[in-house]
């Protein structure tokens with residue numbers, strides 16, 4: 127079906143890549159998210175191209191080019207704007223098992239569009255002729271705000287259960303209603319989500335959390351049973367707790383996935399590490415989120431209590447303090463308790479004042495260091511660490527003590543006692 131009335135703003139670099147391929151006789155179209163989003167009125171940079179040229183041909187025609195996903199036929203081509211565009215050879219699925227697909231190269235665009243998941247993702251646009259190829263009526267679905275599988279929904283989900291999560295993400299992100307037969311098939315496929323690899327679930331979850339508002343998609347995760355299937359730890363939250371969890375997540379900027387993740391996983395209590403391990407987050411990511419969760423568990427100090435503010439900073443870690451205050455803040459706002467908000471603002475002010483004064487809150491802030499203590503005759507090791515901690519305790523209680531002479535005396539007295 128040709129729809130000549132649609133005309134999109136194609137980046138010059140994309141048109142250049144398509145032109146070169148077409149000049150060599152290879153049909154080339156723009157497909158996927160960039161077309162969908164452009165039709166919805168939001169431009170984005172990552173235009174993906176689908177071409178009849180085989181990967182080795184693409185590599186020969188464009189230098190430099192990069193084998194981004196060579197096993198899927200995807201080559202990265204640097205455009206004249208320096209952006210790397212993904213150019214993928216037309217493909218057709220020949221075998222699928224719900225987790226992986228065996229694909230072969232195809233000659234025709236139509237084959238390639240038929241293996242795509244949803245009609246709104248299966249619209250092709252010719253970057254030079256400004257022609258639309260939309261055999262699955264994705265444009266009509268976009269107009270009606272409808273999410274619909276390409277082909278038989280039950281088959282399509284069974285081919286790749288990740289499509290269940292992708293569907294929930296797209297429906298939430300673009301406020302699409304899920305068409306009835308797609309929704310029924312999706313619900314039937316949900317129990318199979320547990321078969322997906324942790325890595326793919328993680329990548330999907332991070333995409334959900336990267337949307338300006340994550341709550342519509344997360345709410346669909348819950349409404350469809352995907353939460354129960356993937357994160358049973360979160361299944362026990364009642365409607366009110368879930369509602370305020372979503373409110374808190376949306377209040378955090380989309381550019382801070384680790385903060386949004388902390389709110390989500392921490393809402394189950396002490397299960398954060400289990401969920402992160404299951405979804406194959408790296409050790410570093412897990413440490414970050416666990417640190418933030420610990421900070422969130424640390425009640426904020428009384429507003430007038432500077433000593434408590436310093437203790438809080440020591441326990442949370444000054445480098446995490448702003449994030450922790452932010453998390454406390456959005457959590458309280460989402461609970462819609464105004465008195466709590468006001469109190470929290472006071473508590474946060476006390477903490478920030480301590481930071482601005484440069485109050486000592488870590489060993490590194492002390493006016494003495496390990497070498498000074500060694501000169502007093504202390505052996506490096508646990509004892510020395512304990513004396514430094516004791517110095518920090520003393521200085522937190524009274525920052526005026528944070529002077530070399532006073533601290534050395536104090537350390538000596540501890541040493542003589544011990």
Ligand code: ATP
Pocket residue numbers: 157158159160174241242243244247248286288289333
């Ligand atoms: P976004 O990048 O905003 O997540 P997108 O539509 O670009 O959205 P990608 O994951 O980048 O999504 O995939 C590009 C295109 O590839 C999709 O639009 C879709 O046509 C197709 N696609 C991706 N993953 C699948 C899948 N699991 N099954 C079928 N088609 C898929």
Ligand code: MG
Pocket residue numbers: 158159172
């Ligand atoms: Mg994309």
